[in-house]
Amino acid sequence: MPEASASPKVTEAAAPPPPYPPPQAGEGREGFEPPRHVAIIMDGNGRWAAERGLPRREGHRRGVEALRRAVRAVGESGIEILTIYSFSSENWSRPATEIRDLMGLLRRFIRNDLAELHANNVRVRIIGERRNLEPEIRRLLEEAEELTRNNEGLLLIVAFNYGARQEIARAAERIASLVAAGAMAPGDVTEDVVASHLDAPDLPDPDLVIRTSGEQRLSNFLLWQSAYSELVFVPTYWPDFDRTTLENAIAEYRRRERRFGGLRRVVKP
Numbered sequence: 001m002p003e004a005s006a007s008p009k010v011t012e013a014a015a016p017p018p019p020y021p022p023p024q025a026g027e028g029r030e031g032f033e034p035p036r037h038v039a040i041i042m043d044g045n046g047r048w049a050a051e052r053g054l055p056r057r058e059g060h061r062r063g064v065e066a067l068r069r070a071v072r073a074v075g076e077s078g079i080e081i082l083t084i085y086s087f088s089s090e091n092w093s094r095p096a097t098e099i100r101d102l103m104g105l106l107r108r109f110i111r112n113d114l115a116e117l118h119a120n121n122v123r124v125r126i127i128g129e130r131r132n133l134e135p136e137i138r139r140l141l142e143e144a145e146e147l148t149r150n151n152e153g154l155l156l157i158v159a160f161n162y163g164a165r166q167e168i169a170r171a172a173e174r175i176a177s178l179v180a181a182g183a184m185a186p187g188d189v190t191e192d193v194v195a196s197h198l199d200a201p202d203l204p205d206p207d208l209v210i211r212t213s214g215e216q217r218l219s220n221f222l223l224w225q226s227a228y229s230e231l232v233f234v235p236t237y238w239p240d241f242d243r244t245t246l247e248n249a250i251a252e253y254r255r256r257e258r259r260f261g262g263l264r265r266v267v268k269p
């Protein structure tokens, strides 16, 4: 006889509720505008792999699959702009093998997915420092931008070799050159002038920044642009990110009251 029925019953702990449950009917705040620009810090590939006894590169590979899902889900949700943090200025400090894996994934992502992104009317733009990149990577990034230049669907901003402090320093360098050349007086350097020298000055700031994996920091991502972004941290590791994770994060965003330092809710155009 199996003994299972005789042994004391172990009650499984109930799964914790999602941290950001969708708004309930009648909650009264469902009507807040959806975000126009969502930025994502795709974190947790390594931990996802470690928990499964897999090499980190498998976590990154599954991360690319999650990225494909995310682009599709974001595009279908009517969000206009998606910015992804795909490789930071600080990621160069990782072991050479991991950097090779990440560069390989980027190459494959562009080679395999660019045609589909283009067919889906996605426009790709890159932010970050390009000067020191391998020529082949640079060419691929430029090719992605060039091919999709006239698309009018989702705008996908890939932050690659990106660091916000470095971006602000580059803006300061450009402005300093203008001042040194006599084209601008030091007193003319306003907030708008700095913003207009960032890597993608024509874009609206992100309304919502999502970070996966449970970490709660910005890690040098869009520090200038996220001054008034809503931050939503989800425990999901990036390879498990899906449409539901996105919808719950957006629902949380829509419950927030954005006041931009004032006393009243502000609706941005």
Ligand code: FPP
Pocket: 042, 043, 044, 045, 046, 047, 048, 060, 061, 063, 064, 067, 085, 086, 087, 091, 102, 105, 106, 109, 213, 238
């Ligand atoms: C964070 O996970 C993720 C990255 C450093 C890179 C994000 C890259 C991808 C999603 C795949 C590559 C996609 C392109 C287009 C290059 P982590 O390694 O920091 O995870 P951990 O904190 O659990 O170790």
